[in-house]
Amino acid sequence: MNSIVELKNINKKIRDEEILRDINISIKKGEFISIIGPSGSGKSSLLYIVGLLDKPSSGQVFVEGEPIDFNNSQKIAHLRNSKFGFIFQFHYLISEFSLLENVMVPMLKAGKSKEEAKERAYFLLEKLGLKGKEKRKPFQISGGEQQRVAIARALANEPIVLIADEPTGNLDSKNTAIVMEIFCKLHLEGKTVIMVTHEIELTEKTERVIKMLDGMIIEEIELEKKKC
Amino acid sequence: MKHIIFVTLKLLFERKRQTIVAIAGVSIGVAAFIAMASLMNGFQKYFIEQALDLNAHITLKVKDEADKGKILKKVYGENIHFQVYGAKPKELKDKIVDYKFLIAKYERDNQIIGIAPHLTGQGIVKYGTIEKSASLIGIDPALERKASVIDKFITNRKLDSLITDRESIIIGKLLARDLGIDEVGKKVIITTPNGVTHLFKVVDFFDSGITMLDQTRIYMNLKTLQTILNKPNEVNEIIFKIKDVYKANELAERISKETGYYTESWQKAFRNFLQLFKIQNYITYMIVFAILIVSAFGIFNIIMMTVLEKKRDIAILKALGYENGDIIKIFVFHGITIGFFGAIIGCVIGYALQEFLASVNVGIEGLVRTKGFTLDRSPIYFIYGVLFAFFFATSASFYPSYKASKLNPVDIFRSSA
Numbered sequence: 285m286n287s288i289v290e291l292k293n294i295n296k297k298i299r300d301e302e303i304l305r306d307i308n309i310s311i312k313k314g315e316f317i318s319i320i321g322p323s324g325s326g327k328s329s330l331l332y333i334v335g336l337l338d339k340p341s342s343g344q345v346f347v348e349g350e351p352i353d354f355n356n357s358q359k360i361a362h363l364r365n366s367k368f369g370f371i372f373q374f375h376y377l378i379s380e381f382s383l384l385e386n387v388m389v390p391m392l393k394a395g396k397s398k399e400e401a402k403e404r405a406y407f408l409l410e411k412l413g414l415k416g417k418e419k420r421k422p423f424q425i426s427g428g429e430q431q432r433v434a435i436a437r438a439l440a441n442e443p444i445v446l447i448a449d450e451p452t453g454n455l456d457s458k459n460t461a462i463v464m465e466i467f468c469k470l471h472l473e474g475k476t477v478i479m480v481t482h483e484i485e486l487t488e489k490t491e492r493v494i495k496m497l498d499g500m501i502i503e504e505i506e507l508e509k510k511k512c
Numbered sequence: 513m514k515h516i517i518f519v520t521l522k523l524l525f526e527r528k529r530q531t532i533v534a535i536a537g538v539s540i541g542v543a544a545f546i547a548m549a550s551l552m553n554g555f556q557k558y559f560i561e562q563a564l565d566l567n568a569h570i571t572l573k574v575k576d577e578a579d580k581g582k583i584l585k586k587v588y589g590e591n592i593h594f595q596v597y598g599a600k601p602k603e604l605k606d607k608i609v610d611y612k613f614l615i616a617k618y619e620r621d622n623q624i625i626g627i628a629p630h631l632t633g634q635g636i637v638k639y640g641t642i643e644k645s646a647s648l649i650g651i652d653p654a655l656e657r658k659a660s661v662i663d664k665f666i667t668n669r670k671l672d673s674l675i676t677d678r679e680s681i682i683i684g685k686l687l688a689r690d691l692g693i694d695e696v697g698k699k700v701i702i703t704t705p706n707g708v709t710h711l712f713k714v715v716d717f718f719d720s721g722i723t724m725l726d727q728t729r730i731y732m733n734l735k736t737l738q739t740i741l742n743k744p745n746e747v748n749e750i751i752f753k754i755k756d757v758y759k760a761n762e763l764a765e766r767i768s769k770e771t772g773y774y775t776e777s778w779q780k781a782f783r784n785f786l787q788l789f790k791i792q793n794y795i796t797y798m799i800v801f802a803i804l805i806v807s808a809f810g811i812f813n814i815i816m817m818t819v820l821e822k823k824r825d826i827a828i829l830k831a832l833g834y835e836n837g838d839i840i841k842i843f844v845f846h847g848i849t850i851g852f853f854g855a856i857i858g859c860v861i862g863y864a865l866q867e868f869l870a871s872v873n874v875g876i877e878g879l880v881r882t883k884g885f886t887l888d889r890s891p892i893y894f895i896y897g898v899l900f901a902f903f904f905a906t907s908a909s910f911y912p913s914y915k916a917s918k919l920n921p922v923d924i925f926r927s928s929a
Contacts, residue, residue, distance in 0.1 A: 328926070337831055338922045358835055365833020372925065376828040380526030385518075390832040392515035437832070449925075 287346065288313050288444055288476055289334055294343035296329055296499075303329045305499045307343070311445070311478060316471040318487040319480045321496035327480040328449050330496065334478060335368045335447040336360050348444075365393050369438030369446045373453040375430040377422040383409060383433045384418040390440045401440075408436035412466065428459030435466055446470060448479040452486065464489055516838060519829070520845040523818065531850065534814045537807030538854020538905055539861055542897040545800040546862025549896070551869060552796045554888035556789045559722070563785075564778055565661040566720050568751030570764045571781065574608060575774035607746040614750060614771060615655070623755055623763060626658030630749035631734055633741045637683075638701045639691040646687060647728045648702070650737030650747075659753045662731075668696065670716040674733045681712040685719040686726040702730070708740045808904035811850055815843055815912040827921035836917040843916050847909025848902065855901035859894050 289311040296304035304326045311317060311334070319327045332338035333345060339354040346352065347363060354360060364370075377386045384405045391401035409418050412432040414425075422430055431451060438446055448467070452460040460483075468489055471477050479490065487493045488507070495503040524531045584594050608614070611629050618627050631650035636643055653671045656662050663671055666682060673680045681700070683693065691700070696714055703709045712732065720726055738744050754763055760777035768775040779786060819826070826839060869885045 332922050332925075335831075337925075361830070361833050361835040361838075363833075364831060370828075370831045372828075376824060378522075378825045378828070381522055385522060389515070389519065389829070392518050393833050393838070398514065398518070441833075 286313060286349070287311060288348060290346040290349075291330075291333065291340075292344045292346070294330075294333060294340045294345070296326075296333065296338070297341045303499050304333070304340070307333075307501060309334075309494065309501070311476060313444070314471070314474050314476055315492060316467070316477045316490045317479070317492045317494060318490040319478065319494045319496060320482070320484065320487055325496040326499040327496055329499075331447055331449050331478065331480050335370060335445075336364050337370075365390060366441055367444050369441070369443035371431070371434050371438050371446065371448040371451045373450040375422065375427075375434040377430055377433055377437075379422055382419050382421060383414060383425070383436075386422070386433055387436045387440055390437060394441050404440065405436070408439055409433070412436050413462075426459075428455055428462060431455060431459065431463055432466070435463070439470070443475075445476045445478065448477065450480055450482065453482065460486070513841075515834075516841045516845055520842050520849060523822070523842075524846060524849055527818065530814050530818070534807075534811050534850045535854045535857060537810035538804075538851060538901050539858040541800070541804040541807040541904075542855055542858025542901050543861035543865055544803050545897045545900065546859065546893045547865040547869065548796050548800055549893045550866055550887045550889055551885055552792060553890075553893075554886045556792070557888050558886040559785065559789075560782070562720055562722050563782055564757060565664060566722065566725060567778060567781060568660060569754045569757050569760045569778050570752040570767065571776045572608070572614070572750040572752070572767060572771065572773050573776070574748060607743065607748055608750060608773065611747045611750060618752065618767070623759070624752055625755055626655070626660070626753040628652060628655035628659035628751050629734065629747040630751060631737050631741065631743060631747045632749055633737065634705060635730070636703045637687070637691065637730060638703070639693055639698065642691050644687060644690055645728070646684075646702070646730045648704075648737055648741075649729060649731050650734035651731055652734050659751050665718055665720045667717040667719050670696075673715040674731065677713065677715065678733050678736045679710075679712055680715040680732070682716045682718050682731040683714050684726040684729040685717045686723065687728060687730070688714065688717055690727070702740070704740050706742055708742070710740050804900055804904050807854070808908040811847055811905050811908040812912065814850075815846055815909050816915070818846070819843065819912045819916040822916075823919060823924050826916050826919050827924035830919075830921040831925075839917040839919075840913040843913035844906060844909050847905045847907075847913075850909075851902045851905025854905065855898040858897055858901060862894065862897060 287310045289309075291307050291309045294304055294307040295302065307330060319330060321327050329338065333340050336345070336347070336352065336354075344351055345354075347367060352360070352363075377383075378389070381389070384402065387405035387408055388398070388401040391404060392398070396404070406418060409415065412435060414429060414432060414436070417425060417429070422433065425433070431454075435451075446467075451467075452463050455463060464486060467477050467479065477490075479486070481487065491507055493503075493505040493507065494501055495505070581594050581596060584592065584596070608629075615627050615629065618624050629652060633648045635646050635648045637646045651662075651674070653674050657671070663669060667685070671682070674682065681702075683691075683700070688694070693700070693714055696716060698714045700712055700714060701709055702712055718726065718729055718731060734747070738746060752763075752767070754760060757778065761779055764775040764777040764780070767773075829839065866887055866889055870887055870889075871884075873884050
């Protein structure tokens, strides 16, 4: 399998503190990866670098085999828009926009027409069980639903990699199960999913678990049996 | 670009209160500018128009250039230092000797529309027991018509009465009021400085709207005034009406060089007022700029507040692939949109204010007399208002936009995790 994203000798320093140390990962197409570790272990920092949101202090990132020049902010922004989909612990939906408009935002940036973007946003929201609620504002729906809208937004431009930073951290068990089911479905459809989590039981659904401590990868576990 | 417009308009329309406050600030600034500029310039233009109509574009006269050391210089040469004490005023040679020749000469000049002689003097006008001092102006009505728009200011259009009845006068409306004359046909006595008294009939009123003129002027036939002032065949002023009023200065200079007489353009005659208007304009524009700057700060604050409140949304937009340039454009477009709506609404309010001011019926009696505000309703003030609004609104949005573009999404996500 080809690497979609590859990190080589990545180090990240913030002021004098070393956040990430000598990280090497290769993420293959269609993989479902979970990253676990205690708070401050560097999970989110790693995820931000994988998703090209942050720049490493040293080392090289490759996306689809191409080395990334972090000084080319225009290209980085284009890659974020077209290749990556982000889901955060807090949904980060724009409160002034309707659910439909929130999903449309990345598509409009990608150059889709308003009609095209609207059509796909309706499709994604329906797929994620939010049919009939498209015109509502984020504060008019539940936390689980908000997270599903965030997933729809992440899927808007058909990214090759879905990056989820503790996507269930703010959800109850029922909604956690729904979100995990969505991730499983997406994985089965061939999407690459990288998820940071605190909840060990959620890692059981993934194919590979990366354990982190003090900014280093201390263990990588390939799970034998797919539970998705 | 549509993603920029989409996000900006959503942010603007969903944050109605802030948007309305910002637009109101710009609207007030634009409306105040339009109303104040048209009011001030309207007054100034009215005054200049009236003054131009009444006071000739160029006046040729004999200037008192009493040189107290003339004789001393003649005897001892030009390079002497001297001081003359107790010099006695002499009778001035206050006449233009060759005026008929000058009129004939300049009538042929294609830059000059009309030319007319004046004899001016002082007198005391008496009606009943009331006496007032007056400026007596002897005119040739036929020539005067060509060189000024005097007819416009004669209440009953009876200028020709000065030709048919040499004992008639046209008296300033305010002077008539001060004397207690409220209708034509009344007889007044005019006494000149040389002691001549003469009875005249008031045949019409002169109503220019400029207080100082209406309070002092009396027009009569040139020949009559020459007789009562004992200055036969003399004039002391020639007035010129020219094609391009803004060339009055250079033309006056040319005439002065050619004739040797002193000439005064309307700009020179009214330089004190023009200077005053200049200062008045500075003050007006400073006030309006202050209003616009305050509204610019309003826009700045509102956009800055939006940037601070929307940090998380800016971060997520960046995560979704929006570039720094997109973020700048969103907030600059924010400012431009506020400026656009502010300018449109400001123009509407400005127009309404103009309508209101034009309809106000108050008697104003000061430098000029009008029955209401005289407005200059030129569309240029609307154009300036719109340009100012755009300029201030756009400038005010630049810094907050720049700050927004510099936000690091990772810092925001970390701080809100």
